[in-house]
Amino acid sequence: MLAPYACQPEQSRGRLYPEAMSTFRSPFQRDRDRIIHSSAFRRLKHKTQVFVEHEGDYYRTRLTHTIEVAQVARTISGVLNLNTDLAEAVALAHDLGHTPFGHTGEDAMERLMAPYGGFDHNAQALRIVTRLERHYADFDGLNLTWETLEGIAKHNGPVTGPNAAETRAGPLPYALAEVNAAWDLELDSHASAEAQVAAIADDVAYSHHDLHDGLRSGLFTEADLMDLPVTGPAFDEVDRLYPGLDRMRRRHEALRRVFGRMVEDVIAVAQNRLAAAQPKSVEEIRHLGTTVIRFSKPLYQELKAIRSFLFTRMYRAPTVMAERARVTRVIDGLFPLYMAQPGLLPAEWRQDVEAARTETDLARIVCDYVAGMTDRFALQEGERLLQA
Numbered sequence: 001m002l003a004p005y006a007c008q009p010e011q012s013r014g015r016l017y018p019e020a021m022s023t024f025r026s027p028f029q030r031d032r033d034r035i036i037h038s039s040a041f042r043r044l045k046h047k048t049q050v051f052v053e054h055e056g057d058y059y060r061t062r063l064t065h066t067i068e069v070a071q072v073a074r075t076i077s078g079v080l081n082l083n084t085d086l087a088e089a090v091a092l093a094h095d096l097g098h099t100p101f102g103h104t105g106e107d108a109m110e111r112l113m114a115p116y117g118g119f120d121h122n123a124q125a126l127r128i129v130t131r132l133e134r135h136y137a138d139f140d141g142l143n144l145t146w147e148t149l150e151g152i153a154k155h156n157g158p159v160t161g162p163n164a165a166e167t168r169a170g171p172l173p174y175a176l177a178e179v180n181a182a183w184d185l186e187l188d189s190h191a192s193a194e195a196q197v198a199a200i201a202d203d204v205a206y207s208h209h210d211l212h213d214g215l216r217s218g219l220f221t222e223a224d225l226m227d228l229p230v231t232g233p234a235f236d237e238v239d240r241l242y243p244g245l246d247r248m249r250r251r252h253e254a255l256r257r258v259f260g261r262m263v264e265d266v267i268a269v270a271q272n273r274l275a276a277a278q279p280k281s282v283e284e285i286r287h288l289g290t291t292v293i294r295f296s297k298p299l300y301q302e303l304k305a306i307r308s309f310l311f312t313r314m315y316r317a318p319t320v321m322a323e324r325a326r327v328t329r330v331i332d333g334l335f336p337l338y339m340a341q342p343g344l345l346p347a348e349w350r351q352d353v354e355a356a357r358t359e360t361d362l363a364r365i366v367c368d369y370v371a372g373m374t375d376r377f378a379l380q381e382g383e384r385l386l387q388a
Helices: 027-036 039-046 062-079 084-093 102-116 121-132 146-154 174-182 193-217 231-241 247-277 282-286 297-315 318-340 347-355 359-371 375-386
Strands: none
Touching: 027 084, 027 146, 039 062, 039 121, 039 375, 062 084, 062 193, 062 247, 084 146, 084 193, 102 318, 102 359, 121 146, 121 174, 121 359, 146 174, 146 193, 193 247, 193 297, 231 247, 247 297, 318 359, 318 375, 347 359
16 A cells, blocks of 8 residues: 555656556556666666776676666665655666766766756756657657656756755756756656655665775775774674674675665654655645655764765775776767767767757757767777777
């Protein structure tokens, strides 16, 4: 039984292009399945977050990260009697708009697209699922439900208005503005509790796996984590319960305790906040003026200390920064090259190029193409086109 404040599939606001109901699947199950079968989802296999795709087989890719986020989202939403299918759909879609080379590629794309309406990975995810996936006879995109689109757009909080997660100096990214103009996503309100779960599941997953990946890379050691909150006590507990445990098992046992601490904290906080607010519908969730799914203040502060450590020792490590500079040159080279010679784009992109009327139109086509690249393909194209 779903809670009264959960998204009820039979009360969905539907799809932009009406379709007959599926015989066997709810609208949100159908959204989830369309996302999984999309081309953009498959490309996540060769996109990365911190380490570039070729650097090692053990580091998380965008795909493995997304699967981990979906697993956490299902767990939390199930305990809270939310709609697990919607939470999973939003979780599976949340990284579709990311560029090659993780946040490094996104930084480059934001800079390159600044004159042409900006770039934002959440907005790009919406562009992918509403326009760029072109497989269906009756529409472009995946024709997802309003609730899933809302979750992609607002899982990090309201985009506009007094409760916006970030204060925007300029207009909305064009990709988000276009989707919102076609179908009002109510960007000034919070998203459903399911979308909020997907957002916190993302925080849980990357906080956990960045510790794993940083240790495996050798950028820091277990000894470095002993003085940090959450991680230090986790290692202490493992040492007490399993003295002399070998290094890899000790690492795994400690970090799974860190993982469990985060998930349990989110569930406890959500249960308390929902009990206090007593929301009777998803609309009340959207208009509470605050999130119901979040970390407790003590754990949030402890996680800030861990993220500060990771920023210094991992995200800004000299070896990582050197690789960031190298792959930034690839993006910085490919984008202007395609702008100057759009005939280099694949044949299936030519129709869009021919329809472009302005430099901005062309830039957005080039952005779609470059942002959709995998790490591997971007490096191959860079080597083929920029070093010839």
